[in-house]
Amino acid sequence: xxxxxxxxxxxxxxxxxxxxxxxxxxxxxxxxxxxxxxxxxxxxxxxxxxxxxxxxxxxxxxxxxxxxxxxxxxxxxxxxxxxxxxxxxxxxxxxxxxxxxxxxxxxxxxxxxxxxxxxxxxxxxxxxxxxxxxxxxxxxxxxxxxxxxxxxxxxxxxxxxxxxxxxxxxxxxxxxxxxxxxxxxxxxxxxxxxxxxxxxxxxxxxxxxxxxxxxxxxxxxxxxxxxxxxxxxxxxxxxxxxxxxxxxxxxxxxxxxxxxxxxxxxxxxxxxxxxxxxxxxxxxxxxxxxxxxxxxxxxxxxxxxxxxxxxxxxx
Amino acid sequence: xxxxxxxxxxxxxxxxxxxxxxxxxxxxxxxxxxxxxxxxxxxxxxxxxxxxxxxxxxxxxxxxxxxxxxxxxxxxxxxxxxxxxxxxxxxxxxxxxxxxxxxxxxxxxxxxxxxxxxxxxxxxxxxxxxxxxxxxxxxxxxxxxxxxxxxxxxxxxxxxxxxxxxxxxxxxxxxxxxxxxxxxxxxxxxxxxxxxxxxxxxxxxxxxxxxxxxxxxxxxxxxxxxxxxxxxxxxxxxxxxxxxxxxxxx
Numbered sequence: 319x320x321x322x323x324x325x326x327x328x329x330x331x332x333x334x335x336x337x338x339x340x341x342x343x344x345x346x347x348x349x350x351x352x353x354x355x356x357x358x359x360x361x362x363x364x365x366x367x368x369x370x371x372x373x374x375x376x377x378x379x380x381x382x383x384x385x386x387x388x389x390x391x392x393x394x395x396x397x398x399x400x401x402x403x404x405x406x407x408x409x410x411x412x413x414x415x416x417x418x419x420x421x422x423x424x425x426x427x428x429x430x431x432x433x434x435x436x437x438x439x440x441x442x443x444x445x446x447x448x449x450x451x452x453x454x455x456x457x458x459x460x461x462x463x464x465x466x467x468x469x470x471x472x473x474x475x476x477x478x479x480x481x482x483x484x485x486x487x488x489x490x491x492x493x494x495x496x497x498x499x500x501x502x503x504x505x506x507x508x509x510x511x512x513x514x515x516x517x518x519x520x521x522x523x524x525x526x527x528x529x530x531x532x533x534x535x536x537x538x539x540x541x542x543x544x545x546x547x548x549x550x551x552x553x554x555x556x557x558x559x560x561x562x563x564x565x566x567x568x569x570x571x572x573x574x575x576x577x578x579x580x581x582x583x584x585x586x587x588x589x590x591x592x593x594x595x596x597x598x599x600x601x602x603x604x605x606x607x608x609x610x611x612x613x614x615x616x617x618x619x620x621x622x623x624x625x626x627x628x629x630x631x632x633x
Numbered sequence: 634x635x636x637x638x639x640x641x642x643x644x645x646x647x648x649x650x651x652x653x654x655x656x657x658x659x660x661x662x663x664x665x666x667x668x669x670x671x672x673x674x675x676x677x678x679x680x681x682x683x684x685x686x687x688x689x690x691x692x693x694x695x696x697x698x699x700x701x702x703x704x705x706x707x708x709x710x711x712x713x714x715x716x717x718x719x720x721x722x723x724x725x726x727x728x729x730x731x732x733x734x735x736x737x738x739x740x741x742x743x744x745x746x747x748x749x750x751x752x753x754x755x756x757x758x759x760x761x762x763x764x765x766x767x768x769x770x771x772x773x774x775x776x777x778x779x780x781x782x783x784x785x786x787x788x789x790x791x792x793x794x795x796x797x798x799x800x801x802x803x804x805x806x807x808x809x810x811x812x813x814x815x816x817x818x819x820x821x822x823x824x825x826x827x828x829x830x831x832x833x834x835x836x837x838x839x840x841x842x843x844x845x846x847x848x849x850x851x852x853x854x855x856x857x858x859x860x861x862x863x864x865x866x867x868x869x870x871x872x873x874x875x876x877x878x879x880x881x882x883x
Contacts (some may be wrong), residue, residue, distance in 0.1 A: 366725045370881050384881075391727040398725075402718030406650035418639040419726045463722070630832075 319344045319471055319501040320365065325374035334360040336525040342518075344470075347497050349516035350505040357525040358505040359399050362475050365503070367621070381468055392421065395464030395500075401457055405449030409440055410631050412448060413462055420467040427466075434462040438492060454485030461492060465500075472496060474504045478511060490515055546584045546592050549609035550600055554580050560599055564624040566590030581606060584591040637732050637739075646742030647709070654744070657705055657866055661698050661748040668694030669755045695846075696810050700813050706745055707792025710737045711877070712799050730877045738793050738870055745785045749778070772852035778851030783862035784842065790869035797876040806870040817842060 320342040335357040342348050350358045352515040363369040364376055367387040375382065381389040410431060417427035435441050438458040443451060448459060457477060464472050466561060477493065478486045493515055496502055506512050512519050513533040521529040521536075529536060550557060554572050557580055561570040568587045575581035586592045593610055600607040648654035671694070714720040723733065756774060788809075795809035796802075820842035838844075845858045 366721075367720050368725050368880070387881075388727045388729065391725055394725070396722070398718060398721045398724045400718055402722055404647075404719060406647065407643075415639060415643050416726070419636055419723075419728060421636070429802055468683070493800075 319346075319379060320503065321375075321377045322361075322365075323375050325361070325364065325376055326372045327357075327364060327369065328372045333525055335364075338522075338525070338527045339374075340527060340530060341518055342501060342503060344501050345497070346518060347493070347502045347504070347517045349511050349512035349515045350503060350520050350522060351509065352505075352522035354506055356522040358522055359475055361522070362396070362473050362505060363398075363502070366394055366398075367391055368396075368398075391513075393466075393470045395467065395469035395472045397460045397464045397472075397474045397477060399480075401460035403448050403456060403459060403463075406447065409448065409451070409459055410435065410444040412459065413466055413624065416463045422467055425561055430466050430468070438462040438506045439466065439488070443633075449623045454481055454488070457481060457485070457489055458492070459468055461489070465496070469500065471501045471503065474502065476505055476507075478506065478508070486511075504595055545612070546586065546596070547609065547611050548582045548596050548607065549575055549579045550582065551577075551579050551606040551608070552603070556603075557582060560603075564592070564595060564599070566592055566595070579606075636728050637736050639726070640732060640736035641740050641743075644710070644737050645743055646708075648740070648744045653705065653709070657702055657744075658748050661702055662751045664694045664698050664754070665749070669752075696817065699784055700810065700817060702748065703745065703785065703788040703792050703813060704795070704806040704809040706741050707789055707796050707809060708802040709796070710741065710793055711796040711873075712802045712805040715800050716802070730874055734793070734797075734870060734874045734877055738873075741789045741793065742782070742786060745789060746782060749781055770852070773850065776849045776852040776854055777846050777858075779854060780846050783849075783859065783866075784846065785864050786866040787869075789814075789875070790866040791816070794876070795868045795875045797873045803819065816840065872873075 320340075322341065323339045325335055326333070327337050338357075338361070350361065352358050360369065364371050365378060365383065367390050370384055377383070377627055378390045379393045381393070383390050386574055403505045407415070413431045413434065414427055417430055418424075422430060438461055440455070440458055443455055448456065451459070461474070461477065464474065474493070478489050481489060493502060493504065497517075502514065504512075516533065518530065518532055519536060520527050554574070557572050557631070558570070561567050561572070561582065561584065566587050567584055567590075569585040571583045573581050573583075584592055584596075593612065596610060597607065599605075648657075652701040711720070714723060723732075747758075791812045792805075795812060796805040799805040799808060819840035823838055823841035824843055839857075839861050845855070848855055848858065
């Protein structure tokens with residue numbers, strides 16, 4: 319569905335996307351994951367034909383985004399970042415306008431608007447003015463707009479940003495339900511979100527794709543270096559000594575916590591689970607243990623993890 | 634065609650969605666009404682040889698409307714879409730750039746002509762109370778509206794261009810106001826320069842908006858003038874189109 323090869327986009331004095339290649343097959347839900355400024359939005363804007371690439375080729379459904387841009391636009395539904403809408407229009411009126419703009423006939427556009435409003439839960443607000451809707455509803459209007467002409471490919475740039483947890487859940491449900499009929503490309507900077515929705519994730523950082531894999535495999539990649547946090551009521555010196563003697567501890571950090579407790583952050587060597595050893599140690603010495611957690615990896619850790627080898631190579 | 638009409642209808646409707654459209658209509662009606670009052674008093678006081686429509690242009694209200702209303706009408710067209718991001722949603726649908734520019738300009742000129750509708754009432758009053766059918770024959774009235782239309786086209790195309798190159802409505806309005814005033818001043822200059830000067834005066838005569846409007850008001854339609862206005866309008870619309878397209882070569 320999407321074939322990107324050696325895509326580069328330079329703005330004056332800044333390279334937003336540098337030499338990336340990836341492809342997305344029909345029916346996949348692919349997440350483009352990365353921190354702000356990683357080049358996600360730029361990539362999506364090029365895919366949606368809004369911006370031209372500096373070099374490289376991008377084909378959507380077999381059409382080049384630059385030379386056959388109208389053909390590409392017929393086949394995509396794009397919801398840009400921040401979901402811009404015309405705030406003065408009413409929901410049904412807006413969707414009808416968009417459907418007509420996308421070349422649907424009068425009758426067909428009426429049917430499709432009714433269908434997508436049903437699908438996105440907008441039927442109750444069809445006569446409301448968009449500017450007065452809550453953010454969750456606005457987001458659904460944006461989604462309905464992306465769906466209205468039954469595109470092959472749906473590109474959503476941060477569809478859940480700024481929503482409350484309930485709204486996020488319903489938007490996620492909706493996106494998941496699209497998988498049957500459409501190919502979906504979503505960008506996000508929230509790792510669990512991508513895990514939940516996507517069959518494959520592309521991790522972007524600094525304009526490059528650092529990793530492309532299924533969420534499960536990426537998690538496995540991370541398993542080796544998870545961090546353990548333990549809060550123990552014991553003298554700091556003794557704790558330091560104990561950690562330096564404990565097998566499987568690669569790195570530790572002890573800092574004073576509240577109420578005499580010491581907060582210890584431990585990085586295990588590959589494959590070690592330190593938690594039983596920590597519990598045994600505390601029991602042996604009669605220390606009070608009040609917290610023992612294996613910290614979950616934030617997206618940042620993944621970036622750190624995936625960017626590391628590259629930086630070493632460069633140095 | 635469907636896309637053009639859909640876009641044009643939305644653009645036209647957008648004038649009425651916000652208060653701006655009504656403010657423009659009210660302001661134009663007020664100014665043209667004031668012009669009408671001035672016209673009526675001077676008709677009553679002195680002996681004039683000029684036709685009623687001609688008088689209408691010689692009051693400065695017409696120029697005030699042209700210079701002030703057109704930037705306000707056009708400032709929204711591209712600048713607002715770019716500022717709010719809807720330009721991106723618009724340009725990623727299967728529309729081509731020409732359709733967008735044409736639809737926006739057409740909506741603007743239709744709205745502009747709508748703001749002039751109340752002046753028909755003024756003409757009707759004149760006709761009703763003077764009982765002179767030759768004071769307002771179809772030729773002079775038609776010429777007058779053709780003049781309004783053509784000058785409107787030119788100034789609105791300037792405004793379209795200004796709106797396309799700016800990100801904010803305010804900047805857009807200011808740029809088109811400056812462009813409009815410059816054009817207007819050229820016309821003023823053309824009036825001041827003695828006819829003895831050679832090609833300079835000849836070149837400037839194309840910009841003498843006053844004389845051209847006077848001709849229109851008398852019902853004289855000079856094809857050179859019509860071509861000048863149409864050509865200049867197309868020129869600025871072409872520039873606008875290039876600006877809209879420019880995002881594809883940046």
